[in-house]
Amino acid sequence: MTKPPICDYEGSDYQKAFWEKGGREYEDAVEAIALRRLLPHAGSRLLELGAGAGRNTPRYKGFEEITLLDYSHTQLEQARARLGDSARYRYVAADAYKLPFAPAVFDAATMIRTLHHLKEGESALRQVSQVLARQGVFILEFANKRNLKAILRYITGKQKWNPYSMEQVEFVELNFNFHPRQIRSWLRENGFSIDRQLSVSHFRVGFLKRHVPLRILKGLDSALQWTGALWQLTPSVFVKSTHIAGAALQEFAFRCPQCGKYPLEPLPADIACPQCGKVYPYQDGIYDFRLK
Numbered sequence: 001m002t003k004p005p006i007c008d009y010e011g012s013d014y015q016k017a018f019w020e021k022g023g024r025e026y027e028d029a030v031e032a033i034a035l036r037r038l039l040p041h042a043g044s045r046l047l048e049l050g051a052g053a054g055r056n057t058p059r060y061k062g063f064e065e066i067t068l069l070d071y072s073h074t075q076l077e078q079a080r081a082r083l084g085d086s087a088r089y090r091y092v093a094a095d096a097y098k099l100p101f102a103p104a105v106f107d108a109a110t111m112i113r114t115l116h117h118l119k120e121g122e123s124a125l126r127q128v129s130q131v132l133a134r135q136g137v138f139i140l141e142f143a144n145k146r147n148l149k150a151i152l153r154y155i156t157g158k159q160k161w162n163p164y165s166m167e168q169v170e171f172v173e174l175n176f177n178f179h180p181r182q183i184r185s186w187l188r189e190n191g192f193s194i195d196r197q198l199s200v201s202h203f204r205v206g207f208l209k210r211h212v213p214l215r216i217l218k219g220l221d222s223a224l225q226w227t228g229a230l231w232q233l234t235p236s237v238f239v240k241s242t243h244i245a246g247a248a249l250q251e252f253a254f255r256c257p258q259c260g261k262y263p264l265e266p267l268p269a270d271i272a273c274p275q276c277g278k279v280y281p282y283q284d285g286i287y288d289f290r291l292k
């Protein structure tokens, strides 16, 4: 199988440019509300897929251990600078299509604003199902192609692609929007049962964000998020699902992404696979399991 292309954030100042200076207070605030509603109050080990610079990590309050995974080493360096070193955080540079973890070692996982960059989304969701224990919780955010703006643009002839068709749309290279039904079907086919859906970012419109106070937009979005149970017309949708397949939670161990051997000891040092001999560096507090 050829390796899917990766939307590489290496060297990007995404956190600063997009979130801190990009006028995204509204989006950040309403995503925080959705996460608060969906996250379990407590848990053992949470995997954050596509963690970036750790914008959401402090929100995973009830978890004993959090593994931040991102393909970009520099994003993880920023996350580490922000969150620090502690037994609670593990920083792992790796590909979401080839997760370096033994089966069933997490009891929760999140993937926020990351599926958006995955050309082969279902393949990544399959990987999540392999590392998540039975009854593990998965919170997935995806960019919704069947949103109100896209529907209006389509029926007025301003947009060519059909928001109602099931296939994902790549509107900019390696930026994908998905049909909610496609996401639900991928989740179910990979051993998840869907618990809850929230519609998020109802008012992601420049004019409104500039002229209506943040607390009002935030309050209105918060009041409307539950409608995700009935329809999903917002640009962002959060889905909470439970993994109903797989084994009970196992002790944490890495897995060689090259040959599949596990367990590899989670030592804070370079890790060599005893089967294929591949060496995975550990430097400045970050494990590097990327296959280049």
Ligand SMILES: C[S@@+](CC[C@H](N)C(=O)[O-])C[C@H]1O[C@@H](n2cnc3c(N)ncnc32)[C@H](O)[C@@H]1O
Pocket: 006, 007, 008, 009, 010, 049, 050, 051, 052, 053, 054, 055, 056, 069, 070, 071, 072, 075, 094, 095, 096, 097, 111, 112, 113, 114, 117, 118
């Ligand atoms: C838009 S950012 C979102 C970061 C964070 N979740 C947030 O919401 O602030 C997407 C992240 O996904 C990471 N990413 C993209 N493709 C990936 C892949 N195949 N494996 C692991 N991470 C990937 C990028 O490096 C980037 O940091």
